[in-house]
Amino acid sequence: MSQENPLLQEFNTAPFSKIKTEHYKPAIEEAIKIARKEIEEITSTEEKPSFSNTIEALEYSGEKLGRVAGIFFNINSAETNDEIQKIAQEVSPWLSEFNNDLLLNEALFKRVKHVFDERENLDLTEEQKTLLNKHYKAFSRNGANLSEDKKKELRKIDLELSKLSLTFGENVLAETNRYELHVTDKNELDGLPESELENAEELAKKKGKEGYIFTLHFPSYIPFMKYVKNRELRKKLAIAFGAKAFQDDKYDNQENVLKITKLRHQRSNLLGFKTHAHFVLEERMAKSPEKVNEFLEEMLEKAKPAADKEFQELENFAKELDGIDRLEKWDSAYYSEKLKQKLFQLDDEQLKPYFKLENVIHGVFLIAKKLYGIHFKEVATVDKYHEEVRTYEIFDENGEYLALFYADFHPREGKRNGAWMTIYKEQEVKDGKNERPHISNVCNFTRPTSKKPSLLTFNEVTTLFHEFGHALHGILANSTYSSLSGPSVYWDFVELPSQLLENWCYEKEALELFARHYETDEVIPMELIEKIKKSANFQEGLQTVRQLSFGMLDMAWHATDPSSIKNVKEHESKAFEATRLFPDVPENCMSTSFGHIFQGGYSAGYYSYKWAEVLDADAFAYFKEKGIFNEEVATKFKDNVLSKGGTEDPMILYKRFRGKEPNPEALLKRAGLMTE
DSSP: OTTTOGGGSOOSSOOGGGOOHHHHHHHHHHHHHHHHHHHHHHHHOOSOOOIIIIIIHHHHTTHHHHHHHHHHHHHHHHSOOHHHHHHHHHHHHHHHHHHHHHHTOHHHHHHHHHHHHTGGGSOOOHHHHHHHHHHHHHHHTTTTTSOHHHHHHHHHHHHHHHHHHHHHHHHHHHHHHHOOEEEOOGGGGTTOOHHHHHHHHHHHHHTTOSSEEEOSSHHHHHHHHHHOOOHHHHHHHHHHHHTTTOSSSTTOOHHHHHHHHHHHHHHHHHTTOSSHHHHHHTTSSSOSHHHHHHHHHHHHHHHHHHHHHHHHHHHHHHHHHHOOSSOOHHHHHHHHHHHHHHHHSOOHHHHGGGBBHHHHHHHHHHHHHHHHOOEEEEOSOSOOSSTTOEEEEEEOTTSOEEEEEEEEOSOOTTSOSSOEEEEEEOOEEETTEEEOOEEEEEOOOOOOOSSSOOBOOHHHHHHHHHHHHHHHHHHTOOOSSGGGSTTOSOTTTTTHHHHHHHGGGGOHHHHHHHOBOTTTOOBOOHHHHHHHHHHTTTTHHHHHHHHHHHHHHHHHHHSSOGGGOOOHHHHHHHHHGGGOOSOOOTTOOSGGGOHHHHTSSOTTTTTHHHHHHHHHHHHHHHHHHHOTTOHHHHHHHIIIIITTTTSSOHHHHHHHHHSSOOOTHHHHHHTTSSOO
């Protein structure tokens, strides 16, 4: 079988065109067997445990499994189907069991502990010390010291959690895909730009229907909420969006949310932690739930007065414009866009012609070249999992190969919503060779139509830059060990490179490199750049409070004992009390589709977006002071942050780059929530 299975052959780039769905299960099964043998070799040796024969050997074990499982789960996010989802449900318990077998392996832990206890007598580099500490903690924090009966209990919990988070994500995707708003009368879509009408019309045609179809995918949903004058239709679509997996049917996630949070809590108690958040945050810059809550409350105190004022302004504006007495959630984007146009004479439709997708890609590559000396070459010879994926080889200033980059930009039925960066092959130095990474960005941007190319909204432009910031963390990685490479850092540090790169989208010097009209090739006019800059802090109070509310909801689920929670909606409503501005919508619940914390890796970590904003504002203040393309500052950031990954404590790395700890005032000033 292994002879015929492309996933079990030696390969450099993922052999997508050769992979059939039926290859995944046997490949994962075989890769687990290989990984088990590698672990057995470490534990059965009679040699005294050393850094080399135990810690490094453990680090290099399971590489085949990592690559095969990585390919499979990336496909499950970007190009899934019922069969792949079924396989995911079958193999996830296998992987969970393997992981538990590894971390609860007494003979292996004994060897790791021996090296850990001897660490002061070993001549280790900083990176080796970090690796040793990381592997030791992986065991000690995940049950290696538990009694046999408690280890059994832990296995049971982990098995169930792996299945539940998959089901949670599948339900959200199914809900996103199954809803469509079908409009036959064009007059009901008054206000919607021509380009969006074209997209909706083409979608209807694809589905064999007359008129226009709108979905819950962001490129369809967001313009509808921003521009459609018909309040009842906006309400209908908004309620459908907020009701995802909250409809008491087969895709309902309420029970999954309660089960996941209770199991996570039981797991953390079993391991000696008060809550799931205490367990998670021990390995974060923030260190404790108390520190996170303090941070969120402090930010809320600064942002809430501005948010209240902005909300009042918006409500008054809606009343003055259309006689709206009470602003509802489905009014927010519509009247915000109208108010923005009034205040700044700026809207996305003016900007979109300057942000053709190909030009924005060229722009982000050019900015990366100016900052870090890297250049890109599109290649057609690399195997892809979908015809829309673009592939690029990346080289440094000396022409040395750095990385392979996959870019997948448009929504499809088999792709989950949102945007993310992922890795198909990790960077590491092995047998004297620097193995370079294969990095991917997956997004859901506006599609081209038969009449126009893909023209991005400004929000999509910043998203592209954000995800490419993550990609740079992978592309420029230069560690010895893959588990410390690139974005393998503390979760509240991982957003620094991504959020930092967004800043260039607002700078004249950067915009003029790529923002050109798709028909005339005219560079974006200075007056539009000024408007972009002026509008950068528009409703910053509201945006900040919204972001903080998500962080607070996350902590409400994970920093307390959830065993007495019976009603998901009620618990969520309490968590939102301090940040609530709009009236509640009884049919809606955010938790049931909050993939970041129930499917992704952000449980007890959503605060990290805001936390990293403090770092990115402070870092960009340094660039602004010296020049946004200043070679010295860019080199410092590359050498001390991007290339170093998780090889040392993030605050040490940040201080090496910046010369000091980050100043939270930089964020408040940038956001206009504090005067100079």
